[in-house]
Amino acid sequence: EVQLVESGGGLVKPGGSLRLSCAASGFPFSGYTLSWVRQAPGKGPEWVASISSDSAFIYYVDSVKGRFTVSRDNAKNSLHLQMDSLRAEDTAVFYCARDRHSGTFIGLLEFWGQGSLVTVSS
Amino acid sequence: EIVMTQSPATLSASPGERATLSCRASQSLGSTLAWYQQKPGQAPRLLIYGASTRAPDIPARFSGSGSGTEFSLTISSLQSEDFAVYYCQQYINWPRTFGQGTKVDLK
Numbered sequence: 001e002v003q004l005v006e007s008g009g010g011l012v013k014p015g016g017s018l019r020l021s022c023a024a025s026g027f028p029f030s031g032y033t034l035s036w037v038r039q040a041p042g043k044g045p046e047w048v049a050s051i052s053s054d055s056a057f058i059y060y061v062d063s064v065k066g067r068f069t070v071s072r073d074n075a076k077n078s079l080h081l082q083m084d085s086l087r088a089e090d091t092a093v094f095y096c097a098r099d100r101h102s103g104t105f106i107g108l109l110e111f112w113g114q115g116s117l118v119t120v121s122s
Numbered sequence: 123e124i125v126m127t128q129s130p131a132t133l134s135a136s137p138g139e140r141a142t143l144s145c146r147a148s149q150s151l152g153s154t155l156a157w158y159q160q161k162p163g164q165a166p167r168l169l170i171y172g173a174s175t176r177a178p179d180i181p182a183r184f185s186g187s188g189s190g191t192e193f194s195l196t197i198s199s200l201q202s203e204d205f206a207v208y209y210c211q212q213y214i215n216w217p218r219t220f221g222q223g224t225k226v227d228l229k
Binding site: 035044045046047061062097106107109112113115 | 156160166167168171209216218221223
């Protein structure tokens with residue numbers, strides 16, 4: 001069974017930093033593109049970043065470029081999102097998600113974690 | 123950035139009725155369009171990809187159609203568990219973008 005479990009969310013002040021992690025199991029981790037998607041309260045999902053299976057390709061939404069860094073550790077089946085210079089508008093539930101197909105870099109999100117809430121407030 | 127526009131914002135229907143949701147893209151997607159269902163407190167769930175291919179374990183009452191810039195999701199006979207919010211997402215261009223959602227609620 002595919003499982004994605006996020007951790008690391010919490011309350012942080014504007015300008016602060018937070019590191020989210022996603023622990024994966026139940027599938028060959030190193031074969032799949034992974035993504036972070038966030039959802040602000042009462043809003044629709046917003047794609048944040050994707051990282052290819054070998055970390056060779058990474059894309060970010062413009063609003064987080066230069067502030068967020070996605071990385072993965074294929075030896076530990078883990079995905080990370082380092083978030084710096086956080087703003088109030090970054091407040092959201094952050095989901096990690098796995099692509100539908102192995103060996104591709106698509107951002108078609110078949111499996112999702114339960115989400116981790118990040119609140120940016122003074 | 124490709125803008126995805128969904129209509130209607132809310133669709134009120136009764137169990138057993140047919141529901142049709144629309145999604146329009148600001149530029150051609152070919153068939154690189156997915157639909158997701160989201161219930162309160164849950165992560166989105168992939169329903170349809172490639173505009174018309176059901177994801178594994180998705181009931182046959184869900185069907186997708188369209189290509190280019192106009193797409194639709196049809197639920198042939200609404201069940202109680204289908205009352206939820208539905209989002210479309212394009213995956214042809216970066217950044218990947220979602221529509222704002224259609225809420226299907228009980229009439």
